[in-house]
Amino acid sequence: MSVTLVTGGAGYIGAHVVRALLANGDRVVVVDDLSTGFADRVDVPLVPLDLAGAGASEALASVLEEERVDSVVHLAALKDVGESVADPERYYRVNVLGVVHVLEAMRRAGVRELVFSSSAAVYGNVDSESVDEDAPCRPINPYGRSKLVGEWAIEDATRAWGLRALRLRYFNVAGAGGRHLQDRVAANLIPIVLDRVRRGEPAQVFGADHPTADGTCVRDYVHVEDLADAHVAAVQALRSDSTGDDALNIGTGRGASVREVIDVVGAVTGTTAEARVVDRRVGDPAAMVANPGRAHRLIGWRARRDLREIVRSAGE
Ligand SMILES: NC(=O)c1ccc[n+]([C@@H]2O[C@H](COP(=O)([O-])OP(=O)(O)OC[C@H]3O[C@@H](n4cnc5c(N)ncnc54)[C@H](O)[C@@H]3O)[C@@H](O)[C@H]2O)c1
Structure with missing residues (x-):
C-alpha cells in the first residue's frame, strides 16, 4: 500500500483530496496547523505542525521517515488575495517558506514525488480567453506571486536532486x-x-x-471532487514514472x-x-x-x- 502525506489536509480542498486518495487505496497522513482547517473534516492521522515555523523541515522529515511516506501532496497555504495585498510578508512566509521546508524535508527523507497546489493566479491578466501552461506568468498580487515563487523552488529542486513534481494550477474551485x-x-x-x-x-x-x-x-469553475481526482491522477502518474516536472491547468x-x-x-x-x-x-x-x-x-x-x-x- 502506498503512503501519501497531505499538507493542509484539514482544509476545504485538502479534505476532498484525502478522501479521493483513500478511495484510491492509499494510506494517508495529514500535516496541518489547523489555522484555517478543521480536524473533523478528516478521519486519518493528523500531525499538527506549522510548516512555515522554525524547525518545520526537521519535524516534517521525521514524519516522512516514520510513516514511510512515498508521495507528498502540498496544499497547506494562505489563499486570500485581499489579505495578501495587505500583509505580503505573511503570505511569503507561509506560502514560500512552507514550500522550502517541504522540499528540505523531502530531500532529507529521500521522498521524491510531489504534487503542489498552485493557482491560475500565477498567470495574472491574460491576453487570450483560453489559457495554456505556456502563457506568460505575470501574477498581479502577492498571493499569485507567492505561488509562482513556490513553483520556481520546486522546478529548481527537480533539477538539483531528482525530485519529480507536478504543479497543479487550479482555476475557480467550488x-x-x-x-x-x-x-x-x-x-x-x-x-x-x-x-x-x-x-x-x-x-x-x-x-x-x-x-x-x-x-x-x-x-x-471546476468541481472540488474533480480537482481531488486530478491529485490522485497526478500521484499515480508520478508513481508510474510517466511524468516528472510539469505545470498542469486544472479546469x-x-x-x-x-x-x-x-x-x-x-x-x-x-x-x-x-x-x-x-x-x-x-x-x-x-x-x-x-x-x-x-x-x-x-x-x-x-x-x-x-x-x-x-x-x-x-x-x-
Ligand atoms: N480554494 C480555491 O479556490 C483555490 C484556488 C487555487 C489554489 N488554491 C490552493 O489550494 C490550497 C488549499 O486551499 P483551500 O481552499 O483548501 O484552503 P483552506 O484554507 O481551506 O486550506 C488550507 C489548509 O492549510 C492549512 N495551513 C495553512 N497554513 C499552514 C501552515 N503554515 N502549516 C500547516 N498547515 C497550514 C490550514 O489550516 C488549512 O487546513 C492552497 O494552497 C490554495 O492556495 C485554492
Whole structure:
C-alpha cells in the first residue's frame, strides 16, 4: 500500500483530496496547523505542525521517515488575495517558506514525488480567453506571486536532486462532496451568490460591459471532487514514472459568465435570482478559461461535473 502525506489536509480542498486518495487505496497522513482547517473534516492521522515555523523541515522529515511516506501532496497555504495585498510578508512566509521546508524535508527523507497546489493566479491578466501552461506568468498580487515563487523552488529542486513534481494550477474551485466538506469561509462567486439569493438579496455583478457575450466576466469553475481526482491522477502518474516536472491547468475548459452562474443558482434553488450591476473591479480580466489539454495528455484527467452539479453541491 502506498503512503501519501497531505499538507493542509484539514482544509476545504485538502479534505476532498484525502478522501479521493483513500478511495484510491492509499494510506494517508495529514500535516496541518489547523489555522484555517478543521480536524473533523478528516478521519486519518493528523500531525499538527506549522510548516512555515522554525524547525518545520526537521519535524516534517521525521514524519516522512516514520510513516514511510512515498508521495507528498502540498496544499497547506494562505489563499486570500485581499489579505495578501495587505500583509505580503505573511503570505511569503507561509506560502514560500512552507514550500522550502517541504522540499528540505523531502530531500532529507529521500521522498521524491510531489504534487503542489498552485493557482491560475500565477498567470495574472491574460491576453487570450483560453489559457495554456505556456502563457506568460505575470501574477498581479502577492498571493499569485507567492505561488509562482513556490513553483520556481520546486522546478529548481527537480533539477538539483531528482525530485519529480507536478504543479497543479487550479482555476475557480467550488462545490463540495458533502455537507461536512463544504468551504466554511468561502469567498468565491458561487457561495456568495447562493448566500445572497437565500437572503432574498440581489447578487452583485461587477461590470456588465466587459467584452464577453453577455458583458459579465467569464471564469472556469471546476468541481472540488474533480480537482481531488486530478491529485490522485497526478500521484499515480508520478508513481508510474510517466511524468516528472510539469505545470498542469486544472479546469474544465468551459467558461461560465457571472450571469450564467446567477441563472443556474436561481434554477437550482427554485428562486428568481436577481442581479445588481455595479462598477467593474480594477484588474479583473474579462475572461479566463483553462485549456486543460496537457492534464488530459499527461495524467489522463478530465473534469466530469458541470456547473449545475457544482452549484447544487455547494448549496447542500
Ligand atoms: N480554494 C480555491 O479556490 C483555490 C484556488 C487555487 C489554489 N488554491 C490552493 O489550494 C490550497 C488549499 O486551499 P483551500 O481552499 O483548501 O484552503 P483552506 O484554507 O481551506 O486550506 C488550507 C489548509 O492549510 C492549512 N495551513 C495553512 N497554513 C499552514 C501552515 N503554515 N502549516 C500547516 N498547515 C497550514 C490550514 O489550516 C488549512 O487546513 C492552497 O494552497 C490554495 O492556495 C485554492
